[in-house]
Amino acid sequence: MPKHTALKFKRNPHLDLEEMVLEKVPTGISGLDQVMHGGFPRSRIALVCGGPGAGKTLFGLEFLLRGAEQFNEPGVCIAFEETAAEIITNMASLGHDLESLVREKKLAIDYVHVDRKQIEETGEYDLEPLLIRLRHAIDRLKAKRVLIDTLEVLFSGLKDEGVVRSELSRIFRWLKNAGVTSVITAETGGNALTRYGLEEYVADCVIVLDHRVTEQVSTRRLRVVKYRGSSHETNEYPFLLTENGISVIPITSIGLTHSALTERVSSGVETLDAMMSGTGFFRGSSILVTGSAGTGKSSFGAAFIDAACSRGERTLYFAFEESPSQILRNMGSIGINLNRWLKRGLLKIHAARPTSTGLEAHLAIMHREIEEFSPQVVVIDPITNLVSVGDMGSVKAMLTRLIDYLKLRGITAMFTNLAVVQEVEETAVGISSLMDTWLVLKSTAHGAETVRTVNLLKSRGMAHDTGQHTFILSDKGIVIHGNEQTISATQAR
Amino acid sequence: MATSKPSAQRKRAKTNTGTSPGGSRSKEAIWELRLYVAGMTPTSVRAFDNLKRICETHLQGVYTIQVIDLVQQPALASGDQIIAVPTLVRHLPTPVKKIIGDLSNTERVLVGLDLRPAGTSGAVTR
Numbered sequence: 001m002p003k004h005t006a007l008k009f010k011r012n013p014h015l016d017l018e019e020m021v022l023e024k025v026p027t028g029i030s031g032l033d034q035v036m037h038g039g040f041p042r043s044r045i046a047l048v049c050g051g052p053g054a055g056k057t058l059f060g061l062e063f064l065l066r067g068a069e070q071f072n073e074p075g076v077c078i079a080f081e082e083t084a085a086e087i088i089t090n091m092a093s094l095g096h097d098l099e100s101l102v103r104e105k106k107l108a109i110d111y112v113h114v115d116r117k118q119i120e121e122t123g124e125y126d127l128e129p130l131l132i133r134l135r136h137a138i139d140r141l142k143a144k145r146v147l148i149d150t151l152e153v154l155f156s157g158l159k160d161e162g163v164v165r166s167e168l169s170r171i172f173r174w175l176k177n178a179g180v181t182s183v184i185t186a187e188t189g190g191n192a193l194t195r196y197g198l199e200e201y202v203a204d205c206v207i208v209l210d211h212r213v214t215e216q217v218s219t220r221r222l223r224v225v226k227y228r229g230s231s232h233e234t235n236e237y238p239f240l241l242t243e244n245g246i247s248v249i250p251i252t253s254i255g256l257t258h259s260a261l262t263e264r265v266s267s268g269v270e271t272l273d274a275m276m277s278g279t280g281f282f283r284g285s286s287i288l289v290t291g292s293a294g295t296g297k298s299s300f301g302a303a304f305i306d307a308a309c310s311r312g313e314r315t316l317y318f319a320f321e322e323s324p325s326q327i328l329r330n331m332g333s334i335g336i337n338l339n340r341w342l343k344r345g346l347l348k349i350h351a352a353r354p355t356s357t358g359l360e361a362h363l364a365i366m367h368r369e370i371e372e373f374s375p376q377v378v379v380i381d382p383i384t385n386l387v388s389v390g391d392m393g394s395v396k397a398m399l400t401r402l403i404d405y406l407k408l409r410g411i412t413a414m415f416t417n418l419a420v421v422q423e424v425e426e427t428a429v430g431i432s433s434l435m436d437t438w439l440v441l442k443s444t445a446h447g448a449e450t451v452r453t454v455n456l457l458k459s460r461g462m463a464h465d466t467g468q469h470t471f472i473l474s475d476k477g478i479v480i481h482g483n484e485q486t487i488s489a490t491q492a493r
Numbered sequence: 494m495a496t497s498k499p500s501a502q503r504k505r506a507k508t509n510t511g512t513s514p515g516g517s518r519s520k521e522a523i524w525e526l527r528l529y530v531a532g533m534t535p536t537s538v539r540a541f542d543n544l545k546r547i548c549e550t551h552l553q554g555v556y557t558i559q560v561i562d563l564v565q566q567p568a569l570a571s572g573d574q575i576i577a578v579p580t581l582v583r584h585l586p587t588p589v590k591k592i593i594g595d596l597s598n599t600e601r602v603l604v605g606l607d608l609r610p611a612g613t614s615g616a617v618t619r
Contacts, residue, residue, distance in 0.1 A: 113574040120605030123540075123595035125577045128531040129563055129570045136567035158577070158593075 022229045025073075025145075025181045028066025029059075030368075031248030035233045036224055040205060045172055045182045047202040049194045050209030055220060055241060056185040058094070059209065060147035061087065062245050063183050065096055068106035073144035076137040076180075077109045078130075080153035084109035095243050108137045114157030121159050127167040131174055138180060146175060146182040155196050169201050193225070204228050210236070219361055222248055240364045249364045260284070260461070265377075265412055268307030269300070271480035272439075275456050275465035281437055282461060283376075284410040286403050288432055290417045291441030295452055296473055297416040298322075300439065301379045302331040302338060303478055304414050309341035313376035316369060319351040321382060327351075335475045348373050363398050367405065377412050383431070384418040396431060403434050436460040442468075454480055524548075524556035525585035531578045532564045536595050540579035543596035551608050581605075 024038035033039045040046045040063070050056050064075030079087060087109055088098045101107035110133055137143065154164050175182045184202055189195030199206055206226040212219055222239050224232045239248040264279035273280040281287055287304075289297045301317075308315045319327055327349065328339050341347035350369050354362070370378065383399065399415075406413045417431070432438055437459040443452045453468045471480040528544055530537035541560060548556045563570050563578065573582050573591075583590040583606055592605040603609040 110571060112571075112576060114576055118589070118591050120590070120592040120601060121594050122592060122601040122605070123543075123597035124536050125579060125594045126531075126536075127576060128578050129529070129575045129580075132531060132563045132567045133570050136570075154576070 027063050028070045029062055029246050035237055035248060037231050040181050042181050043176060043179055044204040045175060045184055045202045046205035047184050047186060047199055048207045049186045049188050051188050054209035054211045056209060057149050059246060060149050060183045060185055061091060064107060064145050064147050067145040068101050074106045074141040075145035076143045077147045078134060079109055079111045079149050081150055083111045105141055108141055110137055114153050116157050131171055144180055146180045149185045151184060152186055152196050172201050238364050240361060247368055249367045261410060266307045268303030269478045276459055277463050281412060283412050284407055285412060285436035287414045287437040288417060288435035289439045290419045292419060295441035295443050297441060298381055299334055299473055299478055301381045301414055301416055302336045305347060305379055306336045308377040309346045314373060315347050315377040316373050316375040317349045318366060318380045319349055320354045324349040324351050334473045335477050363402060378406060379414045382416040382418050399431055400434055523585055524552050526556055527559045527561060527582045527584060529561050529563060529575045529578055529580040537579055540595040544581060547599055547602055
């Protein structure tokens, strides 16, 4: 490496600082370029390591695929583990058409078969043919991107490890000078990052993929371990293998840099707006609605959605408890017709069982849905069920990231949370500090009647009513009564 | 290290096509050998000389050697799955055998070509 830099300096004695700034190659993989602050280092080598099934090959292939499709950078794949036909079939099952890319000379796959049983070794040799094959393929396509998957096969295929090592460093040097941006995959193992210590040769950029199963739920994660000459995000990020390829979720606690909006948006309940100086929530704020079962949390959510759609705003509803049709029916019973917004494309309901995937995957899916739909309002109903798939710590971390992300985009978000009466504050304590506005719903027995009450426990940055108010769910929606009506309210039904 | 200087002299040099049945070898056994090299490096030359000597000793008259210089014909590397040079490929008789290296250890070459079972020295067997 120092040698390489020294050479560059000799050729360019007047190289100024600006020219020396590392040029980056966008991978095109959703989210990854953000994590890497631009992409892979141009004309250098990135090492992608991980255990079996971590998604290394897919990762590398997507780098080539995106390069060929989006950036007009043809790619060469030197595959040691799978044949070209196998790779094409595998990628086809993920919706990628490698075959036509190969036909259009935007992609070349060279399968290198190394079978130790077939090979006898005697005397000196070198691995020049690998370079020749690489060069041949690169020249033929004028390739800009290279994937080598997985070089380690050479270590098990050849006896002379010394030759393999010295030849690998020669190949790496050659790649760097060939003007191609390369990705090398390697298996993790032992105490080092990779089983054969390939990270010693590829020191520019190292990415570790991980596939963990916690409480029967698996999550894929990615971390940039090292990126010489560049800043990068250091956290672990979840990623998904979707029908649209790899999707990394770059949401991080980017800090509190979002600008606070002063615009107010209606909660959809006139009487609730009245409790907040008559104007409603701040746009871009996060609202928590907690309450025990049957207190009307979802109804507040639906009212909020209805109001947003009436303003012509796009709304995304994550339902983790009910199916879309159930929601539509139930909300119809309190006079909120969400179906019309669905039909007009202003409302999208994403319904899923919380336990269907891990917490990080939920975050990833939500992130993707938000990116695709670009809503102004998001309702997550309820977040309680997400808590059931993760411990409080990770739920809080996830929510922090989600809320930061929503705020950055100026999205107003409502979260409902189921709380057992006595534990209202306890269960919510972890997340309430993240929220700007907290509505606490309760139902208490008054003689033969159950009375629902709402309390605006907090609402940052605005004068608000702090009283306990009764409310009813009528066929005209939610109606909150003033303080004086607290007890007699039930008669209004 | 192999250079990419072209030197066509030995490219596809055909040597001693089996015209007469040689010594103890059976008539029908034609040995089709390919030697892959990358440029005429000292290692390449040494490998060719070693191979020639071994063939002359053990396969006289029943072998062909085709030398393929990958520097000049890079596309041929994938056909025989060549990853190292020099590589000797025995195409016939089947099964295909590969020996990589400069072939300086005659014993190992003979074993690798099935001209001598591992562990024995002496009679040429088939």
